Amino acid sequence: MNNHSKELSRHSAPRDTGKDNELLGLFLVLLRGWKLIALFAILGLLIGMLYIRYENPTYKSDALIQIDETTTNVSGLGSNIAELLPPDDSSVQAQIELIRSRMVLEPVVELLHLDIKLSDPSVSQLDRILSNHTSVQMNTADGVTLETADGLVQVSQFTVPKDLLDQPFMLSRTDTGFSLSNGSEQFKGGLNQAYRFKSNQGFIEITVNDLPSGDHPINITKQSLQITTDSINSALTVEERGNQTGIIELSLSGLNQEQASLTLEQVVRSYITQNQTRSSEQTIKTIEFMEKQIPELKQNLEASEAIFNDFREKSGTIDVAQEASMLLSENAGIDSQISELKLRKAELTTYYTNEHPLVVQINDQLRVLNARQQEIDNTINRLPEVQREFLTLSEDVRINREIYLTILKNYEQLKIVKAGEVSDARIIDLPINTNRTITPKKQLIMVLATLSGALIGALLVFIMHLIRNVVKDPERIESKTGIPVIATIPRSTPLSRLSSNKNAAPRMLAHIDNNSLSYEAIKSLRTKLILNTPTTVPESQNAKVFLITGESPEVGKSFISANLAEIFAKLNKRVLLIDADMRMGELHHVFGLSQYEGLADYLSFEQGTEPLKPITDVQRTDMQTSDIQTADRQTTQPAxxxxxxxxxxxSGIEYIDLIPRGKHPNNPASLLISERFDALFTELKSRYDYIIIDSPPVLAASDAMLLAQYADQVLMVARYDSSMERQLTYAVKQMQESNIHIDGIVLNDVKQGLMGKYSYHYSYAYGSNR
Structure with missing residues (x-):
């Protein structure tokens, strides 16, 4: 492999590993926040269950209609005239739009009183959840009904002026009947009677048949036609089944199965009625036109026959020459064509104006025929007068007879067609009551609600992770700070339970939970400290010094210091605990001692600090007995x-001594850089085998940086799921900028479990967590 390939392999592998680590990190974030995710999943499930109980079930009804190809009912007039009429648009999409139109829906609204809305204001949101079902109104041709807890509401008529549409009225029972009010006006009447009230906006008509007993008000509203039809269309689905099948499927959803079926059935019947009316409209108009023309044509025929008969009686029969016969025959043909065209023109002018292309075309043909007829007439004029008049009258009679008989035949045919006329739409299936709910889909809602809750919980976990970015992963801590995590101290359940009691004093693991993983982890920390401690310490100063600090308060420094001292004392070594947190040190509470006569008191003497003032009665009430005795002794003892x-x-534990924090000084940092502290520490190192210093947090004070100059090893304590990564990283940076080497990080109060990569740090422990 060449150098270039080696270089690529070195760079590509970490990139893939980094991506895997990022995905694994995201997965671990979710695992660590499983409790929050589970909580929100349960909340989502509860909300879904409440929604299922709150929402009324929805039902659906279906119907089928078939659309046939439209046939022109005026075909009885002959193919020529039928072709002149415009074809009907019977496309499925056009029929779908017709079904949704107000022309079809308005008769349904009027028949079933769908524009009257009743509601029970006494039914609250909680009632809907508790009852799991609320009654809905039923609209029929007889009126509108609604069941309530106190009885039935039934209204068979309700009309209001236009200005009062979509405005609620209050309807309630009275001793004499009912009361109707809209806030500004009130009307009263009796049950089962039609009333017409005059309001400021116009007349209100209402017929109330029944009302609930007692003081149970009902809201009643007269909706506008537009809102009512829009609500029907929102619940109505109309679409073609299949591709170019001509079958339309209608479905209507609603809160009442019977209401949905009844409404959809009336929509189907209204559409069929409208379609039937439209289909017979042309036939009816054509018949009406023929009924007007037949008497006139009959009169024309009778008149022409009378004139011809009179002429024959006066002149007798005359033989016409062959040439005259041919001319007259052609002329008769032209007359027949002219008459037919005139009849067509008369038919068309009932539908169109004279400017219509078909009418203009007929006019052009008439002009040509008239011109030819004029030529024939000029030729016939040369025939004898008697013969010409005979032929003219005989042709008039024949033409009038043909026109009359043709119209009469077509009229009779159309009457037969009208009698057997059917709509081009037919009903295949009417809606039936299936009583199957389509919503809410309980299982789907519960699954989606649970998943939504879990997703929200996961988002919150990620957001909290991004915002808090707390310390959890030892490997992440090491990568962020560059400092190894030398110990992870699991949480001790008995000690945590005891610490939750504010009145209880802090206790040692050796006394409460000495067989736990926590205690074994402290032992493991002791082993690492012994192995890592330099051995080039002069014999005159043989004490090994460990500095315990943290990035912020409440990370467990005192807990680690005290228990680590107890573990070192098990080696029969002299151990000294120094509470160097002269502001808020708590080590004296762990051993049940007083804070006074401590480090601050000893160091303050060198700077000429005044003797302690006597404690007041108010201070005595807040102090323990040992503290009061020590304070009294210090106030009477010369400095x-x-x-x-x-x-x-x-301390009360063999081989362990304690220097408490002492009285709170004004300048703790100044005391630590004094020669008296240096001399004190030199003396202490010659007396003890191990010295453990509990120092203030790095970010709270600079004391830890001063004390680190005397330590062989410096440990930084961070609390699991509490310490902030940024604060820990910044604290380490502050120490390193002061040329202080941090030997390791102790991750304290780690929650035991399989949800984090920290588990392997203490999985080898053999102690039993009781």
């Missing part, structure tokens, strides 16, 4: 008598 032996206290 010159305070030496090293006075500030070293026996």
């Amino acid at each position: 010159a008598d305070l030496d090293i032996d006075n500030v070293i206290h026996y």
Whole structure:
């Protein structure tokens, strides 16, 4: 492999590993927040269940209509005239739009009183959840009904002026009947009677048949036609089944199965009625036109026959020459064509104006025929007068007879067609009551609600992770800070339970939970500290010094310091605990000692600090008995008598001594850089095998940086799921900028489980977590 390939392999592998680590990190974030995700999933499930109980079930009814190809009913007039009429648009899409039109829906609204809306204001949102179902109104041809807890509401008529449409009225029972009010006006009447009230906007007509008993108001509203038809269309689905099948499928959803079926049935019947009316409209108009023309044509025929008969009686029969016969025959043919065209023109002018292309075309043909007829007439004029008049009258009679008989035949045919006329749309299936709910889909809603809740929980986990970015993953801590995590201390359940009691004093793991993983982790920390401690310490100063600090308060520094001291004491080594947090140190509480006669008191003497003032009665009420005795002794004891032996206290545990924090000084950092502290520490190192210093947090004070100059090893304590990554990283940076080497990070209070990569740090422990 060449150098270039090696270079690519070195760069490509970490990139893929980084992506895998990022995905694994995101997955671990979700696993660590599983409780929050589970909580929101349960909340989502509960909301879904409440929604299922709150929402009324929805039903659906279906119907089928078939659209046939439109046939022109005026075909009885002959193919020529039928072709002149415009074809009907019977496309499926056009029929779908017709079904949704107000022309079809308005008769349904009027028949079933769908524009009257009743509601029960006494039914609250909680009632809907508790009852799991609320009654809905039923609209029929007889009126509108609604069941309530106190009885039935039934209204058979309700009309209001235009200005009062879509405005609610209050309807309630009275001793004499009912009361109707809209806030500004009130009307009263009796049951089962039609009333016409005059309001400021116009007349209100209402017929109330029944109302609930007692003081149970009902809201009633007269909706506008537009809103009512829009609500029907929103629940109505009309589409063609298949491709170019001509079959239209209609479905209507609603809160009442019977209401949905009844409404859809009336929509279907209204459409069929409208289609039937439209189909017979042309036939009816044509018949009406023929009924007007037949008497006139009959009169023309009778008149021409009378004139011809009179002429024959006066002149007798005359033989016409062959040439005259041919001319007259052609002339007769032209007359027949002219008459036919005139009849067509008369038919067309009932539908169109004279400017219509068909009418203009007939006029052009008439002009040509008239011109030819004029030529024939000029030729016939040369025939004898008697013969010409005979032929003219005989042709008039024949033409009038043919026109009359043709119209009469077509009229009779159209009457037969009208009698057997059917709509081009037919009903295949009418809606039936299936009583199957389409919504809410309980299982789907519960699954979606649970998944939505879990998704929201996951988003919150990610958001909290991004915002808080707390310490959880040891490997992440090491990558962020560059400092190894040398120990992870699992949470001790018994100790945590005891610490939740604010009145209880802090306890040691050796006394409460000495067989736990937490105690074994402290032992493991001791082993690592012993192995990592430099061995080039002079014999005169043989104490090994460990500095315990943290990035912020409440990370468990004192807990680690005290229990680590107890573990070192198990080796029969002299151990000294120094509470160097002279502001908020708490180590004296762990061993049940007083904070006074401590480090701050010893260091303050060198700077000429005034003796302690006597404590007041108010201070005594907040102090323990041991603290009061020590404070009283210090106020009566001269400051010159305070030496090293006075500030070293026996802890109550063999081989462990404690220097408490002392009285709160005004300048703790100044005391730590004094020569008196340097001399004190030199003396202490010659007396003990191990010295453990509990120092203030790095970000709260600079004391830890000063104390680190005396330590062989510096440990930074971080609390699992509490310490902030940025704060920990910044604290490490602050120490490193001061040329202080941090030997390791201790991750404290780690929650035991399989949900984090920290588990392997203490999985080898053999202690039983009781």
